[in-house]
Amino acid sequence: MTRTRFGIRTRASVKRVRTYEKGIHTKYSARQNGHQRRSFSRLSIPQKFGAWASHFHRLFVTLIGADWIFLMLLGFIMAVISFVMDIIVVLFTDTHRWIYHLADSHVLLQYVAWILYSMFLMCFAAGFVNIVSAQAAGSGIPETKTCLREVILHEYLTFKTLVSKVISLTCVLGSELPVGKEGPFVHIGAMCAGLLCKFMARFSNIYKNEARNKEMLMVGCAVGIGCCFAAPIGGALYGLEVTSMFFLARNYWRGFLSATFGALIFRLLPVWNREEETLMPIYPTKYRLEFPFDLRELPIFAVMGIVCGFGGAFFVYLYGKISMFVKRQKATNSFLMKNCFLYSALVSVLISTLTFPPGFGQFMAGRLTQRDSLISFFDHRTWSNHGIVADFDEKDHLAAWKHPQANVFIILAAFVIMKFWMSAISITLPIPCGSFVPIFVIGAAFGRLVGEGLATLLPDGFNIDGHIYHIVPGAYAVIGAAALTAGVTHTVSTAVIMMELTGHISYSLPILISVIIANMVSQSIQPSIYDMVIRIKKLPYLPMLSWGHPEKYNIFVEDFMKKEICYITLNSTYRDLIKILRSRKLKTLPLVKSAESMLLLGSVDRTQLLALLMWRSQHLREENAKTKPGKYKVHFQTSTEESASASAHLDSTKPLKSSLRKPSEVEEKTKNIYDSGINFKTFFCSSPDIEAMEYNPNEEDDTILQEVEEWEEQQLDEQIDLNVCKIDPAPFQLVEHTSMHKTHTMFSVLNLDYAYVTGVGRLIGVVSLKELRKAIESSIPANGVRLRRVLSSFRDRGFRGARDDTVELHKILDHQIS
Numbered sequence: 001m002t003r004t005r006f007g008i009r010t011r012a013s014v015k016r017v018r019t020y021e022k023g024i025h026t027k028y029s030a031r032q033n034g035h036q037r038r039s040f041s042r043l044s045i046p047q048k049f050g051a052w053a054s055h056f057h058r059l060f061v062t063l064i065g066a067d068w069i070f071l072m073l074l075g076f077i078m079a080v081i082s083f084v085m086d087i088i089v090v091l092f093t094d095t096h097r098w099i100y101h102l103a104d105s106h107v108l109l110q111y112v113a114w115i116l117y118s119m120f121l122m123c124f125a126a127g128f129v130n131i132v133s134a135q136a137a138g139s140g141i142p143e144t145k146t147c148l149r150e151v152i153l154h155e156y157l158t159f160k161t162l163v164s165k166v167i168s169l170t171c172v173l174g175s176e177l178p179v180g181k182e183g184p185f186v187h188i189g190a191m192c193a194g195l196l197c198k199f200m201a202r203f204s205n206i207y208k209n210e211a212r213n214k215e216m217l218m219v220g221c222a223v224g225i226g227c228c229f230a231a232p233i234g235g236a237l238y239g240l241e242v243t244s245m246f247f248l249a250r251n252y253w254r255g256f257l258s259a260t261f262g263a264l265i266f267r268l269l270p271v272w273n274r275e276e277e278t279l280m281p282i283y284p285t286k287y288r289l290e291f292p293f294d295l296r297e298l299p300i301f302a303v304m305g306i307v308c309g310f311g312g313a314f315f316v317y318l319y320g321k322i323s324m325f326v327k328r329q330k331a332t333n334s335f336l337m338k339n340c341f342l343y344s345a346l347v348s349v350l351i352s353t354l355t356f357p358p359g360f361g362q363f364m365a366g367r368l369t370q371r372d373s374l375i376s377f378f379d380h381r382t383w384s385n386h387g388i389v390a391d392f393d394e395k396d397h398l399a400a401w402k403h404p405q406a407n408v409f410i411i412l413a414a415f416v417i418m419k420f421w422m423s424a425i426s427i428t429l430p431i432p433c434g435s436f437v438p439i440f441v442i443g444a445a446f447g448r449l450v451g452e453g454l455a456t457l458l459p460d461g462f463n464i465d466g467h468i469y470h471i472v473p474g475a476y477a478v479i480g481a482a483a484l485t486a487g488v489t490h491t492v493s494t495a496v497i498m499m500e501l502t503g504h505i506s507y508s509l510p511i512l513i514s515v516i517i518a519n520m521v522s523q524s525i526q527p528s529i530y531d532m533v534i535r536i537k538k539l540p541y542l543p544m545l546s547w548g549h550p551e552k553y554n555i556f557v558e559d560f561m562k563k564e565i566c567y568i569t570l571n572s573t574y575r576d577l578i579k580i581l582r583s584r585k586l587k588t589l590p591l592v593k594s595a596e597s598m599l600l601l602g603s604v605d606r607t608q609l610l611a612l613l614m615w616r617s618q619h620l621r622e623e624n625a626k627t628k629p630g631k632y633k634v635h636f637q638t639s640t641e642e643s644a645s646a647s648a649h650l651d652s653t654k655p656l657k658s659s660l661r662k663p664s665e666v667e668e669k670t671k672n673i674y675d676s677g678i679n680f681k682t683f684f685c686s687s688p689d690i691e692a693m694e695y696n697p698n699e700e701d702d703t704i705l706q707e708v709e710e711w712e713e714q715q716l717d718e719q720i721d722l723n724v725c726k727i728d729p730a731p732f733q734l735v736e737h738t739s740m741h742k743t744h745t746m747f748s749v750l751n752l753d754y755a756y757v758t759g760v761g762r763l764i765g766v767v768s769l770k771e772l773r774k775a776i777e778s779s780i781p782a783n784g785v786r787l788r789r790v791l792s793s794f795r796d797r798g799f800r801g802a803r804d805d806t807v808e809l810h811k812i813l814d815h816q817i818s
Contacts, residue, residue: 140187309521312487447480
């Protein structure tokens with residue numbers, strides 16, 4: 001029983017009431033459904049067809065806007081682009097060989113055919129990039145990293161850049177220059193993801209969200225590598241590793257799903273095209289599985305990792321030197337560097353001459369492509385017997401490494417040395433090019449050299465329980481390729497890529513050991529190849545903190561912050577505001593209570609302050625027209641469009657935008673008004689137009705002008721009215737004892753451009769991306785090569801800071817009470 005306001009209600013009565021209400025609801029629902037069915041039955045056939053079409057349209061939009069549809073579509077597009085590009089590149093290389101063999105009547109004709117074909121494709125690629133979209137040049141990974149940090153790089157993710165990148169990259173690969181397509185495919189994946197988001201926005205509004213589209217760009221970077229090597233796991237990890245400093249966990253399944261589907265389609269297309277019988281790794285190996293390696297080989301693998309780490313650091317150093325030399329030549333208006341055709345043609349002729357098979361190319365297997373070279377390096381057979389290359393069939397790739405006057409060690413050493421500097425020069429050309437595959441080939445050659453040397457020193461291999469296990473030089477090539485690539489790119493995912501490329505996981509432990517050691521050595525000496533490009537191009541990106549530098553925990557914000565701060569106070573005048581805006585180009589200004597206390601109250605965006613001045617100008621003009629109609633009237637020379645835009649900007653009821661975000665279109669318009677060179681005194685308190693001014697003939701002109709000037713000065717000395725401005729009450733702040741490591745983490749995770757430094761609420765400095773980058777790099781000379789850190793000898797803080805902060809707090813509180 002339950003007690004109600006009018007008496008006692010039993011459970012039976014409650015049950016009857018609920019049954020009655022349920023019956024009413026059921027009858028009402030049935031009546032509504034019957035009414036809908038009768039209404040639908042009364043429709044004509046065209047109306048019924050339109051209703052069904054509308055229903056299917058809504059269903060289609062719901063399905064097409066799903067994540068898995070987008071991811072599978074992205075993977076399919078990338079797989080088709082990669083497969084078609086490979087087919088065209090094979091046609092180019094086969095045509096090159098056909099023309100070369102067609103001119104076998106004379107060596108000079110063969111030489112001309114060998115170099116002219118490559119030079120033509122190279123010049124076409126350089127010209128196409130220069131004409132269609134110059135942003136397609138280079139790898140694209142550094143620019144993609146910068147775009148993912150929400151920095152606007154115009155034309156880097158457009159359809160025009162995509163077309164330019166794909167076509168020119170195909171021609172570059174067909175010219176057989178020592179470059180790769182894996183780096184550019186990360187950029188291509190990001191462009192495809194961005195363009196696909198714009199297309200899918202027609203079906204679902206969720207693709208209009210900028211934050212979500214940024215996550216899809218990361219997925220595009222992941223699927224780019226997966227479709228090149230048919231390595232979905234390693235490709236996804238590599239794409240995320242080189243483009244993102246911090247990655248959202250919810251994006252992992254997206255990257256793996258898209259990369260897996262793309263890799264599946266990429267390997268199915270050759271089967272459907274009858275090029276392969278079934279799904280296989282790109283570089284299948286036949287290494288033994290029962291005893292892959294001996295434990296005594298692990299120190300050798302570790303030493304290989306150390307050597308590859310130094311080699312990777314030296315490659316980045318060499319690339320930095322060459323790039324800065326090219327940059328200086330361009331700065332001096334050198335005709336060689338200004339003409340993209342001439343520079344590309346000269347490099348192409350140089351490399352083609354050195355790789356000419358009857359010439360010096362016979363000492364470095366010049367007739368083999370990069371893919372054929374990798375197949376021969378990963379071969380399980382031992383090439384030599386005491387340094388002499390065995391006899392192989394002419395159709396076998398290994399026959400290209402045999403020379404009657406040189407042993408295998410000289411040929412492999414010459415290959416490593418020549419390809420090393422050739423690759424460093426090639427990736428400086430103004431063409432789409434990647435450094436992953438060339439470094440991959442060089443590392444494989446180095447590993448093969450080590451493996452062949454061990455096979456010569458230990459011809460009987462290892463005797464384990466009466467069984468003889470010979471050295472496998474191809475396995476050393478696999479380890480060398482992974483380690484050198486890791487040393488150049490500072491990634492660990494190259495180990496996973498190598499396992500998926502060869503389809504062999506028995507050497508997973510040696511590969512990981514060499515890759516990790518190479519990373520440790522290389523990171524302690526030089527930045528990665530992508531960070532080096534960012535430094536040379538001076539892109540606004542925050543570099544990674546290196547290993548083995550404990551001073552990053554001992555350096556604090558107060559050691560590298562900017563102490564000269566421009567700020568406004570509650571008592572600032574319009575004169576002070578105009579002076580600050582004209583002297584500095586800061587996007588935001590801190591707002592403090594007073595110059596004595598320096599208590600940080602918030603920050604004001606620059607466009608808000610510019611709009612405040614425009615609003616004040618319009619307000620004074622209206623006030624002047626009302627209060628001084630009889631004596632004289634000041635005619636302001638500001639346009640009505642500027643005033644209208646200012647009023648609209650101030651009267652808008654949009655929520656407060658964080659000062660850390662990029663400027664909108666309205667903000668850009670207001671900024672352009674200021675940057676056009678308008679004198680703020682004329683803009684705010686315009687001098688009267690003497691010809692149009694109404695005055696009393698009995699008064700002198702000088703008196704009028706003097707009164708106007710005094711009135712202007714009075715208006716400029718008035719206190720600014722911040723009530724019409726939108727103030728950010730909580731700008732990002734750091735305390736003075738925040739370590740550089742923690743500051744770097746916050747700037748990376750939150751994509752900050754700057755942060756205010758406070759002590760007990762008092763503004764004492766500001767740290768921007770520029771100061772933090774300089775503190776991390778310590779000292780960067782003009783050539784862009786990293787030197788040893790010089791930030792040192794900072795004072796021992798102990799516990800004195802806490803006591804000083806307490807004293808300052810008491811001073812502020814006493815000041816507030818008084």
